[in-house]
Amino acid sequence: MTKRFKGYRVVQDGDRFYGEISELTTDSLKAGEVLIKVAYSSLNYKDALSASGNKGVTKNYPHVPGIDAAGVVVFCGDGTFSTGQEVIVTGFDLGMNTWGGFAEYVRVPSSWVIELPHALSLKEAMCFGTAGLTAGLSVHKILSSAILAKGESIAVSGVSGGVGSIAASILLKLGYQVTGISGGKNDDFLHNVIGLEQIISREDFINTYNTKALSPQRFAAGVDAVGGEILSGMIKSLAYNGIVSCCGNVSGHGLDTSIYPFILRGVQLSGIDSVNASVGLRKIIWEMLSSEWKPDNLQELCEEISLEQLPEKLHLMLSGGARGRYVLKHDPS
Known part of the structure; x- marks a missing residue:
């Protein structure tokens, strides 16, 4: 019909x-x-x-x-x-x-x-959507690939956008210290809605962490949703055995780094693809999003x-x- x-x-x-x-x-x-x-x-x-x-x-x-x-x-x-x-x-x-x-x-x-999932409404599922699934895959990757203690510092880029805001909210709920990297002027949203205490502008982050082959070891992990110089700076500023999950390229598809972070600090760079992720993995992430990862501010x-x-x-x-x-x-x- x-x-x-x-x-x-x-x-x-x-x-x-x-x-x-x-x-x-x-x-x-x-x-x-x-x-x-x-x-x-x-x-x-x-x-x-x-x-x-x-x-x-x-x-x-x-x-x-x-x-x-x-x-x-x-x-x-x-x-x-x-x-x-x-x-x-x-x-x-x-x-x-x-x-x-x-x-x-x-x-x-x-x-x-x-x-x-039973614990999600249809609207809540779309509050997550592909952005939430991508954020969940990114969080899952860094938590399953590195030993992170509660309270450790994690950088999240594009934090005003869909992926970044949800990733930051999940990590804050799990007890990590999150530094948000933002190119916009949404401080009220970042502070009062997401709950971020530490925010750094895109320009300041690049100038601080992407000017040398290695930067000071600042972050235990990172979730990068924008690519370009931000991703390069994240890699260079990771602590020993740190990991960055990368899922976007709105700031550029190039990667300006050296092998030093990888061979001197043992860092990892992991790509995230939510388009063709297996149904089995999707179900795992959706269950996590509907339960212990579900932000109170969704x-x-x-x-x-x-x-x-x-x-x-x-x-x-x-x-x-x-x-x-x-x-x-x-x-x-």
Whole structure:
């Protein structure tokens, strides 16, 4: 049965790309075993790129972005999920070349779908979304790869954004001392919402920790969401046997360092990929996010928005003015 629904569709007109709220039908969706009525989605930097016509993210237009979706199963052709079951979809090809969560319905392979943990609501799942999953994978990597005592100092970059704000919140809850690295002017958000006591500007961090082959041993570990000179500075300022998990490149894809941090201090650099992470690992991280890693301030990290507000928030993400997470709520009717 064909269903009609609303979605934010990005259209190409020559060299110009623009978004519009359109009436769509399930006949337009790709083949897949699971049809989901989406209750919430969320905004990520990759969505902003897709919505701006970045062909490195999305090859063909018209397109519906949204690499995250949380909702209810309407139909499952292979029996993996039951009608009415609450589920999450993040990553894989959703929102890239498969129409995504900025519409009220998605259809995806059952292998992309995870049952919603009992301790999470659909909205909370999208307060995390891909950013939260990435933050969780980053925290999991550093905690499983290094022996860190409570109270040790961990650097987190891009701390005003989705990944950084959630990673910092998790680490603070777990009892670590977090130094946030921020390029914006969101001190109220960083201090009062995330709870950071130590914040350093991007410029000061680079000038302090990325001018020599080795910098003073300042941090036991780091979560880097931006790349470039910040990542280089983190590596150079790690203490002996420290580790940095790296998941972003908005500040550059280059890496200016030497072998000294690796052979003189035994540091590790670990890449994080949330797009193609195994379902088994995803389930582990989602369970942690729904329980002992769940920040007490999770709802405060998120701003709920409508389809009509998408253009403004996507522009903020591209311009570096976003803070925390934006959660898109669809009409429940």
